[in-house]
Amino acid sequence: MSSEPTVPISLSLVIPLYNEVDSIAQTLHDACEALQSTGAATEIIVVDDGSTDGSAQAVEETGLPVRVIRHESNRGYGAALKTGIAAACYEYVAIVDADGSYPVRELPNLMQAAPDHAMVVGERIQYSHYSSSARNLGKAILVPLANYLSGIKIPDINSGMRIMRKDLVERYWPLLPDTFSFTTTITLSLLCAGWNVRYLPIQYAKREGHSKIKPVRDMIRFVILIVRTSTYFRxxxxxxxxxxxxxxxxxxxxxxxxxxxxxxxxxxxxxxxxxxxxxxxxxxxxxxxxxxxxxx
The missing domain is CATH 4.10.860 (DNA Excision Repair, Uvrb; Chain A)
Incomplete structure (x- = not known):
């Protein structure tokens, strides 16, 4: 670790984990390398959301300096994030999925932009290439709706790689769900409330394993939360x-x-x-x- 930090913030990285035994080790190695290169005060928190495929053991076998928090049962993506964020020690919190689809090596770039923004989001490039037709159709409906209700053109409404001020996440805590809608809700909350959100392009890879998102069910949830969140702010x-x-x-x-x-x-x-x-x-x-x- 360098003696002088190359980024101006301290950061807690939260990784929600549910049955990602094939990808979690590489994700952690990449994350540790990226954060250590900054020389900043950082930590990695892995929240095992009731995995049944040995994912938690795979984390321990890496021998890397990470904190592991376990849920006894699967409580949901948002619940895992909230558990990790609540346990975070630093003023900024980053989240990234454990499936290997996000370039965690680019975290230092997002960290550089964080001090001047409430949230910095990794805008996924070539995302539609790896999405099913049902998910792409859902986004074609949801994104224009979110753009209208927020009054802002949102480049990527639910990217799973972002850095946020912890105090702002806690401010809107009662609105944040325990489901995959967490990222969409925090995006709309900050944008509708007038906070400055920065988007930086990142390369998005095809995920390892099977997606846990159910397009029809989750699209209905997304519509409900978009309307509910927008009703709260606008x-x-x-x-x-x-x-x-x-x-x-x-x-x-x-x-x-x-x-x-x-x-x-x-x-x-x-x-x-x-x-x-x-x-x-x-x-x-x-x-x-x-x-x-x-x-x-």
């Missing part, structure tokens, strides 16, 4: 379109009644009132957030 983005949509339906039904007389007045009135209520809820929620200072 409710007008959610409620105004819904409200105006209901009012538009009410006006359309009114025109149908005027010309054809086949629509009951109560139906038109229902959609009109629902639209007004949605708009009022959005306005009130936005005022409350401003009074509470939820945003940055």
């Amino acid at each position: 409710p007008l983005k959610v409620y105004l379109p819904i409200g105006f949509g209901f009012i538009f339906i009410a006006l359309a039904l009114l025109l149908v009644r005027v010309f054809y007389g086949h629509v009951l007045n109560i139906t038109t009135l229902f959609f009109f009132i629902a639209g007004l209520q949605s708009i009022l809820v959005g306005v009130l929620a936005d005022l409350i957030l401003k009074l509470l200072g939820t945003r940055k």
Whole structure:
């Protein structure tokens, strides 16, 4: 380790581990080499999320200076990250997957940019080449939705390699789920709250083993969390379109009644009132957030 640090931060690297026996050893060797090259104060925390394939033993057999925390059962990707982040000693926390798909040797580059940003994210290059058609279709739906609700074009919404200020992660702790949606939620939380997020391109490799993401189930979860998180920070983005949509339906039904007389007045009135209520809820929620200072 060099006498003078080459990066300006101290860092805890958290690696969630679940049945990655074929790749975890190489990931740890690369991570140790990368962090030692910086000369900074660093640590590596591996959270074994109930692995059943001998992954935990593979970590011990490396003999590397890493901390291992074990979950008795599989609690989820986000839960493993939260366990590791809670145990982290340093002001900045990095996360990276254990499957060998992320270039952990590029961590020093992300560390260099960290002091001036709330979060630095590794933007995956050639990611779609290694994704299934179902996942690519899901992203084609989710990313535009997230871009609209956050008001920002997000280069990579759920990259598994990033560096974050630990205090900011703790600030939004109640919003962070125990599932794969963790990275998407922290991304939206920081962007919607107005924090500065930097994206740096990284090469993304084909993962070892099988992906644990279930496209249909996880896409539904992603949609729910995107809407929920955006409602928390920018409710007008959610409620105004819904409200105006209901009012538009009410006006359309009114025109149908005027010309054809086949629509009951109560139906038109229902959609009109629902639209007004949605708009009022959005306005009130936005005022409350401003009074509470939820945003940055």
